Amino acid sequence: MGRLNGARATFEASGDKVNVAILGAGRIAHTMADTLVKMAASSDYGTLIHPYAVAARDLDRAEAFAGQWGFDKAYGSYEELVADPNVDLVYIATPHSLHAEQAILCMQAGKNVLVEKSFTANAAQAREALDVAKQTGMLCAEAIWTRYMPSRQMINDIIASGEIGEVKAASANLCYPVADKARMTDPACAGGALLDVGVYPLNFLDMAIGADHGRVIDRIDTSMTPWPATGVDAQNSTTLYYTDGTMATATSSMLVASDRNGTVWGNKGYLVVTxxxxxxxxxxxxxxxxxxxxxxxxxxxxxxxxxxADAANALLDGQIECAAMPHADTLRIMELMDSLRERWDLKYPFES
Structure with a gap:
């Protein structure tokens, strides 16, 4: 078990905090660092979270990151980070193709992990990582932020109230012109629109009209436009048909900008999520x-x-998953994305 796993009473009595480390020092790592610093200074989270350490493959880069955000420790390798006995929770902020091996490295060293979306590159990797969580007793959670936000319950409450009537259809899109980023078009990094931006429309639909409401997918229609040089999906569209006749469409692209809206349609009205x-x-x-x-x-x-906060509270309660994004939900979305790529005949080099 980790330093604080299942030790809520001791934790609260001692005034200790959950030491959070970041593995990786790229753009999204900086966003998380900003979050941790703000949490530590806030009345809501200040007694829970401490921004503790960062690791990169270059020590100078890690030290610059730690200096910018006021972290206690900087490491020039991931192995050094996981060897630090004071690290409680590691946020993994690297490309999708590395998530599984790095999560496993952390958990086998006794560290809890919060893994940036998409959780892994495919469902097989996800199963391997989740098996290690069960073997080690470490928390392993997917960091897809919309699953944890208050907006999720707000949307579900509107639907459950009957205000828009019986829901029978929905749509969601997320598109950004980000094909200029090398990892986005690189199959070796599990590039393409799907895992980077397409995961959000699929999760939105899963929450707004899918599994959160007990619906099961009956069949799928999907297509994509390949990136000419590498064959990853440049943009894609998927229609999900549920067993009760409800229909939902998800669209994502790395070529264009979109309104990013989610809509849920009922027979008495509809809602639009900005x-x-x-x-x-x-x-x-x-x-x-x-x-x-x-x-x-x-x-x-x-x-x-x-x-x-959900991850920190879960590890203090001795849990290996977060209630807002349990392992079953992570695996279901990974399996869905695998099924889309299978229909597109898109495999990453490490899968062959």
Whole structure:
């Protein structure tokens, strides 16, 4: 077990904090560092979280990162990071293709992990990592922030209230022009739109009308446009048909910008979520297309704080998964994305 796993009473009595480390020092690692610093300074999370360490494959880069954000420790290798007995929770902020091996490295060293989406490159890797969590008793959670945000329950509450009537269809899209980033077009990095941005529309639909509401996918229609040089998906569209006749469409692209909206349609009206990647507002409409009400999502530090707090509380309770994104949900989404790539005949080099 880790330093604090299952030790909530001792933790609260001692005034200790969950020491969070970041594995990787890229763009998203900086966003997490900003989150941890803000959490440590806040009244809501200040007694829970401490920004502790960072590791990169270059010590100078790690030291610069630690200096910028005020972290206690900087390491020039991931092995040194996981050898530090004071690390409690490691946020993995590297390309998808590395997540499984790095999560396993951490857990086998007694470290809990919060793994940036997509959790792994494929379902086989996900199963391997989740098996190690069970073997070691370490927390292993996917850091897809929208699963942990208050907006998830807000959307589900509107649907459950019957305000928009019986839900029978939905759509969600997320598109950014990011093909200029080398990893996005590189099959060896599990590049393409699907794992980087397409995972959000699929998760939105899973929460808004899918598994959160007991629906099961019956069949799938999907297609993609390949990136000419490497064959990864440049943009894609997927329609999910559920066993009760409900239909949902997910679209993602790394070529263009989109409105990023999620919509849920019922027979008495519909709701529109502004930015499924970080919901800011939910608008509810009637069948006359007149807006009935607009609900603002609560102010947040960065939006990442919810996943960190859930992970910290779960490890203190001795859990190996977070309630907001349990292992079954992570595996279901990974299996869904595998099935889409199978239909596209898209394999990454390390899968062959």
């Amino acid at each position: 930015n499924i990647n970080n919901p800011s507002r939910i608008d509810v409409y009637g069948n006359d297309h007149e807006i009935k009400r607009s609900i603002n999502v609560p102010t947040q530090l960065t939006g990442y704080e919810y996943e960190v």
